[in-house]
Amino acid sequence: MTPLDHAEQAVLGALFLDPRQLVRLSDWLRPEHFGHPAHTALYAAMLKLRAEGHPATDQDAARPVPMSWVTDTVQEAGHHTEGLTAVHPHLLVSACPHPEHAPVYGRMVLEGAIHRSIARHADQLHQAALADLRAGTADVTVHQAEILSDVLADLARTWGSEPRPLQPPTTHTPRTDPPPQIPDQALADEEFVLGCLATRPEQLLDLVHWLHPDDFAEPGHQHIYRALGALHHRGEPIDQLTILWETQRRGALADSTLTTEQVRRICDPLAGGGAAEHYGEQILTASLARTAATAARQVRALADQDALAPGQLINYALHALSPLNDVRRRHRIASGPEPGAIYFSQPASSSPAARSEAARARSRNHRASAPGPASPTPSGSQRVTRPTHRSPS
Numbered sequence: 001m002t003p004l005d006h007a008e009q010a011v012l013g014a015l016f017l018d019p020r021q022l023v024r025l026s027d028w029l030r031p032e033h034f035g036h037p038a039h040t041a042l043y044a045a046m047l048k049l050r051a052e053g054h055p056a057t058d059q060d061a062a063r064p065v066p067m068s069w070v071t072d073t074v075q076e077a078g079h080h081t082e083g084l085t086a087v088h089p090h091l092l093v094s095a096c097p098h099p100e101h102a103p104v105y106g107r108m109v110l111e112g113a114i115h116r117s118i119a120r121h122a123d124q125l126h127q128a129a130l131a132d133l134r135a136g137t138a139d140v141t142v143h144q145a146e147i148l149s150d151v152l153a154d155l156a157r158t159w160g161s162e163p164r165p166l167q168p169p170t171t172h173t174p175r176t177d178p179p180p181q182i183p184d185q186a187l188a189d190e191e192f193v194l195g196c197l198a199t200r201p202e203q204l205l206d207l208v209h210w211l212h213p214d215d216f217a218e219p220g221h222q223h224i225y226r227a228l229g230a231l232h233h234r235g236e237p238i239d240q241l242t243i244l245w246e247t248q249r250r251g252a253l254a255d256s257t258l259t260t261e262q263v264r265r266i267c268d269p270l271a272g273g274g275a276a277e278h279y280g281e282q283i284l285t286a287s288l289a290r291t292a293a294t295a296a297r298q299v300r301a302l303a304d305q306d307a308l309a310p311g312q313l314i315n316y317a318l319h320a321l322s323p324l325n326d327v328r329r330r331h332r333i334a335s336g337p338e339p340g341a342i343y344f345s346q347p348a349s350s351s352p353a354a355r356s357e358a359a360r361a362r363s364r365n366h367r368a369s370a371p372g373p374a375s376p377t378p379s380g381s382q383r384v385t386r387p388t389h390r391s392p393s
Helices: 003-017 019-025 039-052 065-080 085-093 097-135 139-159 184-199 201-207 219-234 241-248 258-267 278-304 309-335 352-361
Strands: none
Touching: 003 019, 003 039, 003 065, 003 085, 003 097, 019 039, 019 097, 039 065, 065 085, 065 352, 097 139, 097 278, 097 309, 139 309, 184 201, 184 258, 184 278, 184 309, 201 219, 201 278, 201 309, 219 241, 219 309, 241 258, 278 309
8 A cells, every 4th residue: 555545544534533623624625636436435425424514523522423423424425436334434543543633644635636636637638649749730739738737727726835837856857758759741841841941041031930940850850940040040041052051060960960961852942942831830730749748748757756745746847838838839829819729828826825725724733614725720821732751861
C-alpha cells in the first residue's frame, strides 16, 4: 500500500470514530478526491447522512458515537459500490493513528487527488495532440489544452495557492523524451514553403510575425528559415547561393545538419515558386500539435513526482504549458479569428483572502466550521499544387 492509501483509510477511520469532524472537512474535501471506489462511496455516504441531519454528526462530544452511524454509512455506501461489509469500517478505524488529525489526513487525500487529476488531463492532451498530428489539424488539441489550463487554475483555488508559471529546479525538471515521429508529408510541406520563400522572398513579410524557426520539425529546415530571415532583415539579396552562404556562416554545414546539396535542392529556383502562406499555416498547425505533445509529457512526468507539493506541481505544470500558449497565440494570428474558436485564457486568480481561507481550512484544529474556497481560416492566399512526397536528398 502507498502512503496515499493509508491516508484515505486514516481519514475515513477518523470520521467513523468522530463524525463531528466532518464540519472540518466537508467544505474542501470531496468524494471524488478519493482514489478507491469504496472510499469514495463511504465518504459520499457520510456527507449525505450529515446533510440529512444524522444525530451522530451533531451530538454532544461527551456521548459515544452511536453504532447506527457505522451501519447507516455502510448501508448507504452499499447502494453505490459492491463488496462493503460491516468489517470494513473496523479495518479503517484500526488504520487511523489519531482521529483528531483528520484534517491533515484529508489534506493528504487532496494532494493525491490533485496529482491524479493533472496526470489524467495531461494524458488526454497527449492523446489529442498525437491524433491531431496525424490528421493535420489542431482543434481537439486546443480544446484539451484549454481544459488542462482551466483545471490547473481550479486546483490552485482549491488548494489556496496563486497559479503562476514557475520553472522547476533541476532536480524536478522532467526528462526530455524524443519528439513524435514527423510524417513525410509534413516535411514535404516544410521544403515547399522554404522553396517558395527562396524564390519569392517578399512573402517573408507575411509569415515572419507568426511562423518561427522552431515551428519547423526538421533542424535543417530551421537553419534555412533563419538564414532567410537574417538575409531579409539585413536587406541583402536572397537567392540559392546567398542562402547557402548564410547557412554555412551559421555552422549548419560544419555540424552536418545540412549539406550543400540539400540547401541547393530546397532553394532551387527551377523547382518552382508559389504562395507560401497557406502551407506555412500547415507547418504552424503541426508545430502546435507537437508542442502540445511535448508539454503533455512534461506535465505528466511532473504529476508522477509524489514529492512535489500541489502548489509546486500546479506552477511547474503551467510553466510547461507556456510554449504551447505561445504557439497557440501565433496560430490564432495566422488563421485569423474564427466564430466559436476556443482561446487560451489566463488562470483566474482567487483573492488572497480566499486562498488563505482555503489553506487554513485544511489544518484548522478547532471545531467551528469555516467557509470553503471559491468553486472553481486559412487566409486568402492562392493555393498551389506541390509534390506530395519529398524530393530525394
